Amino acid sequence: MPERPRRIAAIDLGSNSFHMTLAELGPLGIKTYHREKRRVRLAAGLNDANQLDEAAQTRALETLSVFGQILEEFQPDDVRAVGTFTFRTATNIHSLTQQALKVLPYPIEILSGTEEARLIYQGVSHDQHLPDNTLVVDIGGGSTELIIGQTTEAKLLHSCNMGCVSLTERFFPSGEITAQAFRRASLYSAQQLESIRMRYLAKGWELAIGSSGTIKSLSQCASELGLSDGTLTPAVLQDLKARLISAGHIDNIDIPGLNEDRKPVISSGLAILIAVFDLLEVSSMNYCDSALREGLLFDQQDRLQHHDIRHLSVSQLAKRFGCDPHQAQKVAKTAQTMFDSVAASWQLNNLDYHQFLYWSCQLHEIGHHINHLSCHKHAAYIVRNSAMAGFNAEQQAILSFLLLSQRKSLKIDQSPTFDVYDSTTTLKIILLLRLAIRLNQFRQSDTLDSFEVSANRNKLTIVFHTIWKDRQELFSSDLEAEQEQFQPHGIELDYVFLG
Missing domain, CATH: 1.10.3210.10 (Hypothetical protein af1432)
Structure with missing residues (x-):
């Protein structure tokens, strides 16, 4: 009887959503079997003192309990669970990670911003053939990662402490969408990016790729509206911005391709992306479906193969x-x-x-x-x-x-x-x-x-x-x-x- 392929699982505990991917590692590489996604909005539970409130912790534990039940059925040989921005920011995160072990019997690693960026690039670069050089942008719930790499190797890595959940709490707290709020959010985002602008422009790139939820949603909207084939350009972003401002409130947003759970944070995510396009002089960006969790899977594969x-x-x-x-x-x-x-x-x-x-x-x-x-x-x-x-x-x-x-x-x-x-x-x-x-x-x-x-x-x-x-x-x-x-x-x- 042939030996069962090694089963692996990657869990990405983001500031907006928790993701889990189940896969098998065989002679032909990684074969993905199942993806699970739950919106948790963990970053929304951070107060001014960076304490994570009980409601956010409860939402997290409920989702981790579901993940634990799925893993019990899947019986993986190797599991990596990683926390990103909110996990590295919350001063009381130890309380959550210890409670989490009761429902998810695998320790949670907390990634630095640069390590998160490296794994994101690894996920993208294994999914697509990338030319020299490629810019990868990932807008998460609490942070935004920007990487320039050559084929499979990341060369410049940066993580900004701004994301679609954290900026929603700051600039769109009541759900109202105004031109002034967009302007303030984009200006704030530009200020966070200013320190890397000249270094990234000097390095340059041939292709820009976006990953994760915000850019995926914007790309779907562009395609559904007939604005493009899903490619994002400054004109497309401005069109989507105008539609959101016209809606006036998240309850009134009616844009084809935009999922219900993405509506509360799409304005802040778009404001960040507009700032990225402006400061880094990006002319177009395509979407890639692979990101951090896929990077984790490939990292697991490398470690298991002693690389x-x-x-x-x-x-x-x-x-x-x-x-x-x-x-x-x-x-x-x-x-x-x-x-x-x-x-x-x-x-x-x-x-x-x-x-x-x-x-x-x-x-x-x-x-x-x-x-x-x-x-x-x-x-x-x-x-x-x-x-x-x-x-x-x-x-x-x-x-x-x-x-x-x-x-x-x-x-x-x-x-x-x-x-x-x-x-x-x-x-x-x-x-x-x-x-x-x-x-x-x-x-x-x-x-x-x-x-x-x-x-x-x-x-x-x-x-x-x-x-x-x-x-x-x-x-x-x-x-x-x-x-x-x-x-x-x-x-x-x-x-x-x-x-």
Whole structure:
């Protein structure tokens, strides 16, 4: 009997709608079976303090419960659920992500704006053959992503904190549609885009493509009205704007091709797109049906086939800041030896913990060229503020925290918020990193890997062979210092020098 193709699911938790795509990964690539879309308008629940209200959280949980039931029937092998603008903006989002685990038993990753943009471009570029260069615009509920790429590789990435839901709340709050509201919304949008205008114009593009709900709806309207074949131009956008202003209120909108659930936010979405056309001098734009969720599916495929772009991001960052690859590999080898010895006892079943350790070994010296004494702080800052393709917000925060904690005192008060990963396990990874760095700190020529490591639940024991005897006095004080750092957090370190 032939083996069942691997089933995968991608969940895009946007600020306006939640989407889920079910697919199978077979020898011929990805085959999509089902798409589910629910309008949640999550961004409408954000108050001035960026707190997400209970009504919005309830709407989200109801939809996630439906998704959970569908997944229970589908029985996927791999699921990625990602949150976008509202998830990265809401200060109380941890409450929602923890409640969500009760109805959707898969952790929610929170994407940075640039990572969201990269995945959107990946979805579009795998759906269509793109020339050099292509501009992709995606207007979401809370943010707008603009990308210029060459074939399948994104070159310029930008995410603006403006979307069709957030601007509706700001400029069309009562449902009234006026020329003044359009003018104010477009002016605001233009101000948000001004910082990237010259850079994007200098790069240039041959083709402009739009994705997601706003641009899909506008393209359908243009086609249904006979204004074009669905292609959007400045003239088409102005025609649609005039029709909306003439309607005067969302309750009076009667434009063929415009779905009922899109009417409340279409004016703000159009205002954003008009600003994009004006500032970036776009003459025409086509619509593509693929976007973030398709990008997620292709990213899952790459990871399952061991083409993880996160490795490239780390490698590029290490090279950019002049890390010594030989020393990094020595530290990584020591760390790998220890990890393999304790993985079973410490139940390090999530492959990402191994990756975190390896990546932090590769990057632990990126702060040296700035200031050796505070290299750990600079390393953490660089990682925290770099655009690292493939990393979600929590993964990048954990990697930054690992580098901050590689030496001197543990900065527990600067620990990230954990949703997908575990704080105690992360501390154990930090211990392995610190030990690997310490055992190679003198850049000695011999690897000194003649030691054995064992562990139980919260204890690590190292037995050093006789080759270490001459260095016992040198390293004992270092190991005692590590004991003092980790013991208050319930993690014990024990060591023995043989001979």
